[in-house]
Amino acid sequence: DADVTQTPRNRITKTGKRIMLECSQTKGHDRMYWYRQDPGLGLRLIYYSFDVKDINKGEISDGYSVSRQAQAKFSLSLESAIPNQTALYFCATSDSTDRGKYEQYFGPGTRLTVT
Amino acid sequence: QQQVKQSPQSLIVQKGGISIINCAYENTAFDYFPWYQQFPGKGPALLIAIRPDVSEKKEGRFTISFNKSAKQFSLHIMDSQPGDSATYFCAALPTSYGKLTFGQGTILTVHP
Numbered sequence: 001d002a003d004v005t006q007t008p009r010n011r012i013t014k015t016g017k018r019i020m021l022e023c024s025q026t027k028g029h030d031r032m033y034w035y036r037q038d039p040g041l042g043l044r045l046i047y048y049s050f051d052v053k054d055i056n057k058g059e060i061s062d063g064y065s066v067s068r069q070a071q072a073k074f075s076l077s078l079e080s081a082i083p084n085q086t087a088l089y090f091c092a093t094s095d096s097t098d099r100g101k102y103e104q105y106f107g108p109g110t111r112l113t114v115t
Numbered sequence: 116q117q118q119v120k121q122s123p124q125s126l127i128v129q130k131g132g133i134s135i136i137n138c139a140y141e142n143t144a145f146d147y148f149p150w151y152q153q154f155p156g157k158g159p160a161l162l163i164a165i166r167p168d169v170s171e172k173k174e175g176r177f178t179i180s181f182n183k184s185a186k187q188f189s190l191h192i193m194d195s196q197p198g199d200s201a202t203y204f205c206a207a208l209p210t211s212y213g214k215l216t217f218g219q220g221t222i223l224t225v226h227p
Contacts, residue, residue, distance in 0.1 A: 004158070031213065040124060042204060043159070043217040050213075058214075090158050094213065102147050102208055104215060106158030 003027045004107035006091050012113045013081050021076045021110050023091030030096050032074040033104065034058075034066060037088040046089075049074055050096065081114045088112075118142050119207050121218025128225050134192040136221045138205035141186065145207035149215075150179065150190050153202045162203070163190070195225045 004025045013019050023032065034046040035058075045058030047066040055068055063085060067075045078085055088111050092104040121138045128134045140148075149164035165172045165179040165188065172179045178191040192199055205218040 035217075040219055042121070042219040045214065045216075048214060092158070096213065102149070102164075102210060102213055103161045106160065108156070108158050 002108065004091060004093055004105055006089075006107040006110050008110060009108065010111045012115065014115055015082055017081050019078045019081055019112070021089055021091075021112070023074045023076070023107060025072050025091075025093045025105075025107075027093055027095070027105060028071075029093035029105070030071060031094045032068065033092040033094075034064075034074065034076045035090045035092065036060065036085075037090060037109075043090065046076065078112075081112075083114045086112060086114045118216045119205060119218040121205050121221060123221060124219065125222045126224070128195045128223065130195065130197060130225055130227050132195050132225075134195045134199070134223055134225070135189055136203055136205070136223070137187065137189045138207075138218050139185075139187045140207045140216075142207070142209070142216075143186070144209040144211070145216075147208040147210050148179070148181065148188050149206050149208070150177075151204040151206060151217075153204065153220075155201075159202075159204055192223075195223075197225045197227050199223060200225050 007022045033048045035043040049055045049068045065077045091107040094104045119140050150162045151159035152162040153159040163174050167183050176193045181188045203221045206215045208215050
């Protein structure tokens with residue numbers, strides 16, 4: 001089984017709808033992240049959480065919100081989806097105790113289309 | 116403000132050739148520089164990383180070259196293979212606060 005899972009894998013929704021993307025991990029990591037990927041722009045950080053009670057905005061948080069329901073679960077919500085939020089969304093995790101490595105482990109991604 | 120700039124955006128190489136992808140950064144607080152590899156339909160995965168106390172790190176056919184004074188680093192793929200065809204992202208991290216900043220990505224195509 002995958003260590004970092006994302007649901008749904010694909011989603012088409014209409015402008016103005018509320019949508020939630022979910023991420024779960026079995027790696028036991030304390031840190032979780034949400035990124036969006038757009039061609040030519042790379043991966044941009046939306047929100048990150050260093051533990052259950054610590055949630056921080058990334059570089060492009062406008063229009064998004066998150067919830068860290070447990071150490072293993074981190075959800076991303078689009079309150080009112082708009083077409084320029086069409087993108088590939090990735091969840092990632094890392095372990096703050098893994099000194100010297102700093103590796104982030106990514107899920108398989110969710111392709112979101114807003115029409 | 117793009118703190119990590121990556122070039123080229125796309126690269127086509129013949130099998131057996133050398134692939135070179137370049138990155139430049141601005142923030143001198145960055146002290147960890149990884150490269151991630153992403154295959155179609157998959158999430159990125161760590162390929163190789165370097166700290167600024169060394170100028171080069173090699174793992175198999177993959178080498179990172181690092182120039183601290185110029186604030187630049189590059190990925191070299193020797194003897195490029197069709198299986199290396201993927202998107203490559205450079206990134207930078209201040210280890211005092213573990214938030215990665217990614218470059219724009221390079222789509223590498225290796226022709227047989």
